Amino acid sequence: MSTRRKKIYEGHGKILYEGPEPGTLIQYFKDDASAYNNAKRAVLEGKGVLNNRISEYFMTRLNTIGVQNHFIRRLNLREQLIRELEISPLQVVVRNAAAGSLSQRFGLPEGQALPRSIIEFYLKDEKLGNPMVTEEHITAFNWASTQEIDDMMALSLRVNDFLNGAFGAVGISLIDFRVEFGRLWENDFPRIVLADEISPDNCRLWDAQTREKLDLDRFRRDLGDAIEGYAEIARRLGIMKEMPTVIQGGLH
Numbered sequence: 666m667s668t669r670r671k672k673i674y675e676g677h678g679k680i681l682y683e684g685p686e687p688g689t690l691i692q693y694f695k696d697d698a699s700a701y702n703n704a705k706r707a708v709l710e711g712k713g714v715l716n717n718r719i720s721e722y723f724m725t726r727l728n729t730i731g732v733q734n735h736f737i738r739r740l741n742l743r744e745q746l747i748r749e750l751e752i753s754p755l756q757v758v759v760r761n762a763a764a765g766s767l768s769q770r771f772g773l774p775e776g777q778a779l780p781r782s783i784i785e786f787y788l789k790d791e792k793l794g795n796p797m798v799t800e801e802h803i804t805a806f807n808w809a810s811t812q813e814i815d816d817m818m819a820l821s822l823r824v825n826d827f828l829n830g831a832f833g834a835v836g837i838s839l840i841d842f843r844v845e846f847g848r849l850w851e852n853d854f855p856r857i858v859l860a861d862e863i864s865p866d867n868c869r870l871w872d873a874q875t876r877e878k879l880d881l882d883r884f885r886r887d888l889g890d891a892i893e894g895y896a897e898i899a900r901r902l903g904i905m906k907e908m909p910t911v912i913q914g915g916l917h
Contacts, residue, residue, distance in 0.1 A: 678716070678866055684746060689737065692745045694720075694862075700885040702791050707884065714742045715895045716864035718904050721745065723828070723863040732823055734859035735847065750847025750860050754808050756787040756795065757817055759825045760841040764869050767841075776840070776876060782825055784818050789845075816857040817846050824859065832870060835901035837879065840869035865895045 670682035670691060677699040682691040694713035699706045717739065724736035735747040760783045763773035767783075786803060787795050803809050809817070821844060832839045844867070848855035861867070865880040872879060878886075879894035899905045 678713075679862070684749065688749050690747050690749050691740065692747050692862075694743050694745075698866075698881065698884050698891065700881065702794060705885065709884065709892050711892050712866075712895060715892070715899055716862060716866055717743055717745060719864045719895075719899055719902070720862040722902060722904055723831070724859075726831070727824065727827060727859065727863075730823075730827060732820060732827070732859060733849070733856070735849075747860075748849060748858075750849055750858065751855070752845065752847040752860060753813075753817075753857075754789050755798070755803065755817070756789055756843050756845055757821050758785045758787060758841060758843045759783070759821050760785065761825070761829070762838070762840045764840045776871070782822065784821055786814075787843075813848075813857050820846070820857065820859060824863075828863070828868070831902075833873070836873045837898065837901065838871045838873045838876075840871055842868040865898055870894075870898060 672680060672682055673690060674681040677697055678695055680693040680695065682693065684690045694717040696708050696710055696712045697706065698709045698712060721736065721739045724734050727734055728736065735750055737746040737748060739745050760767055760779060762775075762779060763771070763777040764775045767773065768775050786798050786800070788798050788802075788808070789795060798808075800811075800814055803814060804811060824844060825839070825842070828842065829839050842863070844859060844863070845861035846857050847860040849858045850856075868880055869878070869882060870880045871877065877894075878888055879898050881891065883889055883891040883894045896905060
């Protein structure tokens with residue numbers, strides 16, 4: 666299907682094609698992996714299939730609890746039908762424990778629980794290194810209104826609560842995650858809704874007992890087979906039993 670569609674956008678992990686109806690897009694999940702602002706790259710066979718299914722799992726459930734998002738339905742192993750949004754230039758990061766850049770900035774040991782969940786905003790600009798920005802920057806440069814900032818923060822915390830419960834129930838700790846938002850226009854009124862994906866590509870996920878990393882950090886830090894971490898998440902969520910073999914010799 667995707668080869669017959671007009672390409673709208675291509676990122677590191679996904680391609681967007683024009684959808685079958687106005688106001689829709691097809692989101693294709695690639696096997697490409699990247700880290701450190703694309704300084705490290707590889708192809709992880711089966712990653713796109715797993716991310717497509719994991720993201721469907723969470724977007725569907727978030728919709729049922731009133732967290733509106735762009736997901737409409739999964740089309741096949743690698744593609745989803747989504748609503749076309751006016752995507753915000755911001756990334757929102759929610760942190761529950763110290764890891765990654767937060768540990769580096771403040772000298773905190775990785776895994777240390779934070780006094781409360783922390784929300785950070787980053788500008789999506791790889792050439793600039795995706796810099797962290799404040800609410801003052803966001804409103805001054807008109808990247809989002811004050812109300813939209815409030816909406817993004819409120820939705821991010823709702824997603825955090827839901828994901829913490831869902832992952833915690835299967836023995837996984839949600840260390841942090843990154844989400845994106847967009848404007849959905851309804852009768853000339855823009856509504857902020859969740860976009861992009863929810864997958865091990867944009868969540869830090871550790872085994873709650875062993876602290877083994879099950880996410881993209883396995884690739885970033887050469888910690889072992891990254892796909893096996895993704896597959897373990899899918900297994901615990903009950904997704905793997907619904908999937909065919911997606912890489913040679915494994916993932917049944």
